[in-house]
Amino acid sequence: MALPQRKTDIGPPHYKDFLPPVIQKNYGNWKYHEIINPGVMVHVSNSGDKIWSVRVASPRLLSTDTIRDMSAIAEKYCGGYIRFTTRNNVEFLVSDEKNLEPLQKELKDKKYMVGGIGNMISNIVHTQGWIHCHSAASDASGIVKVLMDEFADYFTTKTLPNKVRMAVACCVNMCGAVHCSDIAVVAIHRKVPTIDHDKVKNMCEVPSTIGACPTGAISPEPSKKSVKINADKCMYCGNCFTVCPPIEIHDPEYDGVAIVVGGKVGNLRSNPKFSKLAIPFIKNNPPRWPEVTAAVRKILDAYVADAKKHERVGEWIERIGWEKFFKVTGLPFTFQHIDDFVIARETFRTAATFKW
Amino acid sequence: MALPQRKTDIGPPHYKDFLPPVIQKNYGNWKYHEIINPGVMVHVSNSGDKIWSVRVASPRLLSTDTIRDMSAIAEKYCGGYIRFTTRNNVEFLVSDEKNLEPLQKELKDKKYMVGGIGNMISNIVHTQGWIHCHSAASDASGIVKVLMDEFADYFTTKTLPNKVRMAVACCVNMCGAVHCSDIAVVAIHRKVPTIDHDKVKNMCEVPSTIGACPTGAISPEPSKKSVKINADKCMYCGNCFTVCPPIEIHDPEYDGVAIVVGGKVGNLRSNPKFSKLAIPFIKNNPPRWPEVTAAVRKILDAYVADAKKHERVGEWIERIGWEKFFKVTGLPFTFQHIDDFVIARETFRTAATFKW
């Protein structure tokens, strides 16, 4: 069968063609919203018009089967209009109030997980992992799955002091917002990469490889037309591996994840914050990484128990102080927690004030 | 006349021998103090004993004449006991209350400036300047004199929201606490140093000179057995000049001072803070640097007008925000204010929040 005529540089279709009519009409004219329950919110326009959004969880990795099923549901209750959120949840956009209940019923019947709106744990931003990326030091989807199972009630019913944004990245390239999440998991290596010297000269740009190293651990090895790594300086980031295929860094024995906490991106109350290291390492333990869920549980529970209303995880920690964070969570403080990278000195405690 | 027998490595005398008896008796046993007036405070011991301290300003550079005069006063009213403060004021230590009034009278009669205790401008920490240092880009004593003249009433009578600690350094070696002062003046150069190449090879360690440059602007000039300076990278700090005499950086036409603000060293309320750049440059205008006093006056007045009780200058600025500091003081904001040194990125505004 002949292929249709290809076009180039046309860009995506215009968004207007995908907006429900009530949105087109009230575009930019919304007055307020109300959260009806963790799965449903309504936006009310200055004109009085309303649109209801019903949110369901998604594993993000979707088969066409599931997409077709969602389409069918959207057609039945939403005039075919559906959207995805910036955290990969699905939102059914309901223009007609009478469809709201039947839609929710069908979703529940079909075992869709409804929720995530308000002060909840919403979906976990994540990345490819062993599913599609060469760089992964762990799997992202699996960890997301077990964490969301563990905290499902915080998606569907139980509320928190504020939203808790989680992320999982399968390597330190961090193709998510790990570096600014309330609680996040990032996969790391812990062994110096090995180099297949014979291949370097054919497959690898030596200057780029040297330049890729954040700590300057790589230098030329002219005799082999290759490079060498100063093991004392290497902190296993894998950037050399990214730019130079003959360098190998995976080591199942020593790969695993670190947990970082206290980041945020919004400007509310306090400025956007980076996540900071809470747990330097947990071994990969597929398929359900029980040590990871337990660790996150410990941190989350401490937050829930102690945070004030509206306080994000990072705001809570900054209020009580990091020394107290380690105390209340019982997490050990190690040399790995003390920064020794570029802005290390800015993290040292240049004050005589702290808690015991 | 034969010299007395020299001794070595004996260290200073024991401090006990210099403490008034009431202090010896109540050493470590003080209960509280009261500030009677800006020039007098009393410390009360758990035993009920008291010691009064009467503070007078000092230019720090003292002739033996003046020291003898102070000694005489101390002998008359204080059993000969006198001390200097960490900011170079003089404290007459009165053990007998009845000496308090006559002492104050004599000090006033002799035109000693009494004050500095409490929420005042105390003496200005400073350095050698043109009086004794080869490195000076301005004079310290002169600037201190005109500033203290300008703000004399804040030493003797008028109180402030909190102490205002000032410092003056005659070059960026900053032999004072300029980098952590409420308001400070630091002398700077603005021209690339010149090199007397012939002398470098005899008088100067090339590697040390290269290593001294904070920006890596210096490299070897092997043909001349000397060094060369990359003018684009040089920010006129003068460190090369310090380590290598054949390098000259003084340029009366372009030398002058910068004003930094908002630093503190104490841990009260907020952590110790660095001073930050407020005014990048004011030309040297001896003998009385009127532009410097006017600029400091402007900053101080804004602080006095707007700060809450107990707020230090830096705490006030952080509360209102730096953008508002520039607005209320009317000081221009320039490219020089934006950091481009080692931790520059940490000073960029990584938030969408600020005042107009």
Place this chain on the structure above:
Amino acid sequence: MPTVDFQGKQIEVDEDGYLVNLDDWTKDLGEQMAKGDGLDLTEAHWEVINFLRDYYAKYQIAPMIKILVKEIAKVMGPEKGNTKYLYELFPDGPAKQACRYAGLPKPTGCV
């Protein structure tokens, strides 16, 4: 490892057709690779390929596109100093085709 037959010899290439041993490269091999993609290499193509090879020999890295574009502008005239022109010459893109024909290592990372 896949191979290509070149003048009777089996030359090793990777999945994307880049040489496994850069020393295997000859001008003719470049021509043959292009033919495989349905391309006849003109002088204009060779201008690019030679620049890539020279640059690589000198710096051990492939030039950034912007450098390549500037070079072309210099040699072929400013109206050709843009990526459009490069894609006219090499429809699959300079990374995919020109670097391959030039016998450079496969560009990495930037995906």
Place this chain on the structure above:
Amino acid sequence: MPTVDFQGKQIEVDEDGYLVNLDDWTKDLGEQMAKGDGLDLTEAHWEVINFLRDYYAKYQIAPMIKILVKEIAKVMGPEKGNTKYLYELFPDGPAKQACRYAGLPKPTGCV
């Protein structure tokens, strides 16, 4: 500039007696400088002076005291590896005397 008379020649020195032209240095000049301070240079002194000269020739800087002390410990025995011993040899201190006799530039800065 002050000068010193050395074997009939006027050698330029600075206020502290350091050579203005390092090339003027000879062993005898070193000896003469020491004599001026009332010192007779023994082998132990020369051990230090030679080390200073070698080090300077190699690195273009005077060694840090700690390096000098370690070197002495190595050559003369651990009981002499301390500053006390250095000050016994050179009562005015290694910077003021040994570097000067060795014809090194005047140490700067560290005051």
Place this chain on the structure above:
Amino acid sequence: MPKKYETPLLDELEKGPFPSFVTEIKKAAARSDMAADELGQLEKSYRDKRGYWKHGGIVGVRGYGSGVIGRYSSLPDEFPNVANFHTVRINSISGFFYTSKFLNEMCDIWDKYGSGLTNLHGSTGDLVLLGTNTENLEPIFAEFSSRGWDLGGSGSALRTPSCCVGPARCEWANIDTLDITYSITQEWQDEMHRPAFPYKFKFKTAGCAVDCIASIARADCSIIGTWKGNIAVDQAEVANYAKKGMNIQEEIVNMCPSKCMSYDGKELKINDADCIRCMHCIAKMTKALKPTGEKGATILIGSKAPFVIGATLSWVIVPFIKMEPPYDEFKDLIRKMWEFWDEYGKNRERIGELIIRKGMREFLEFIGVEPQPQQIKEPRRDPFFFWTEADLQK
């Protein structure tokens, strides 16, 4: 019939309440050889605790240098159907709005030419078609582009811009995030499809400082809506919130970062001159508070992941700019930034890293933006700084 693999480990991940990606792969694996081998290889990864993919390949569609991520299995013999298994990035719709019609069409094409697996969406915001063979790339492109869809970015190119839902369904949007995203995407098609930058470049647009697209954390250019004017207070609604149990003093006034609010139990007062527009009070009392006055955006530059100098957040370059179609002033500004990057950027150097390396002054002078205290948290601390000849003459 695709091959059926035993997956005891992955099966564990079908348990529990959250929808399972394993179930999704299994659904596709029932029909697709590719999906089946993906499942098989993944089970092996779970067993061996390591991935089995090789370094990215160079594949794509004619005329484009980007839009496809090449991927080869390192176990091609064991899993031949994923021996090559590339992802195709389809440029999504502003705000991630879809219709069932389009989704169904998309599924039809993808079932025909690909694994039947997708990511809705990738982290950058593309509609990711997860896994197909090299020979299917051109057909897929023809099918999509003929229907009005195009590929997104990859490589050292402009990446697919994305945005929050904004004016389409949010009362706080100060700018038209969807239109801005559409407009810049259309404007810079060439920059997206034919990599010519030193490294990747990402735009993300948020309607307000809540930043529901995380623009400040992961966009080379973060566009964040804001306003110049007062917050209008509806005191009756304030009273309503109080009545419903909100502790206005604790939850709102005390949490205001600029401490510019006060509440006496009746009236909520805002000293607007001191408000830093953090959005806290507005977000928590949406019925009572509303920004008024001029609307526009703050432009921030430079956020990215940790390599090479550590993760960065975007920082303010232009505190306020009007954002109205056709956004010429904004686009000109971006062009100047790219010119700067083009001039000085090293290979694999993001624009933010370049600015940190070169200093803000060179960048600001190049793009013609004045120094302003809004660009910094605090002025420099050390008295080391540069003077140009022109500065000296002032």
Place this chain on the structure above:
Amino acid sequence: MPKKYETPLLDELEKGPFPSFVTEIKKAAARSDMAADELGQLEKSYRDKRGYWKHGGIVGVRGYGSGVIGRYSSLPDEFPNVANFHTVRINSISGFFYTSKFLNEMCDIWDKYGSGLTNLHGSTGDLVLLGTNTENLEPIFAEFSSRGWDLGGSGSALRTPSCCVGPARCEWANIDTLDITYSITQEWQDEMHRPAFPYKFKFKTAGCAVDCIASIARADCSIIGTWKGNIAVDQAEVANYAKKGMNIQEEIVNMCPSKCMSYDGKELKINDADCIRCMHCIAKMTKALKPTGEKGATILIGSKAPFVIGATLSWVIVPFIKMEPPYDEFKDLIRKMWEFWDEYGKNRERIGELIIRKGMREFLEFIGVEPQPQQIKEPRRDPFFFWTEADLQK
């Protein structure tokens, strides 16, 4: 009769209420040739807007490598009496206490051998004798040392330690600042007099976190007194402060950085577990509040002026250490730090710079101190970090 210079510019600095350094120089110049030439040269500096001193010279007293700052005029012909004009640093008394007897003796010696000018005190804390000729150095040293005084530090050596007035006259001192200063000064005379460090090293000791000696800003080792225990509250005195007009809520409770205080108009309560011992409440209500429990010090390392990497503040190494004579534990700790510095320090590298260069871990392991969250403001942000073989086996 010393030469008399016209000083129209400097005369301007005799005006105004603050005591004039010019007047001081003039007083000395009336008797001293050196002081007279100092005055003349200074007037010239004021006219030409530049200093006229040359790079430091190497002068000193026998057996010492430090204690004297060599200084030569660059205009020796014009001002021959300051052609060489060195300063002598006399090690001051802990807490800067003096008797008139000593001061008078000091003046006698200094008038005989020097310019008659002093600094009371230098920034480091020495009693600075400002300006004398080379030939007077030995006599000056003999006069002082025979009376029980010694020189202070200079060069790459231990510098004269200094401290706040502490227990001698302050109710807040947690440690005996004077005794500590005396003890370390005596302990390390050799380190002070015979430079053998990579660069200078300064101790400053403050009795509490008020830090009246600015130790955290300008000491390689800052010793700051602190306590482990509760703050005892005298409620009657609290009431007194309130009666006298203190707004306790505003001035004390709201300004407490850890927000661990509360006040209901009657009782002031402190949640001691959350107190960070900043000293604010205690300083402002000294009669009402008093720390109790164990006393000791926090040891911080590393503050210094801007060269080469920018100014630093000291940071916590040991959160709490007992400080009781003979301070052996503390002294051993310092010796280990010096060993580390000796081992790895480069020429002109302060210990703080070295730790920043090498990383805290190497330093802490070397000196045998555990990692503790009190040492940092916050943990690292980027997931780049080291593992030793031992770590991996854990």
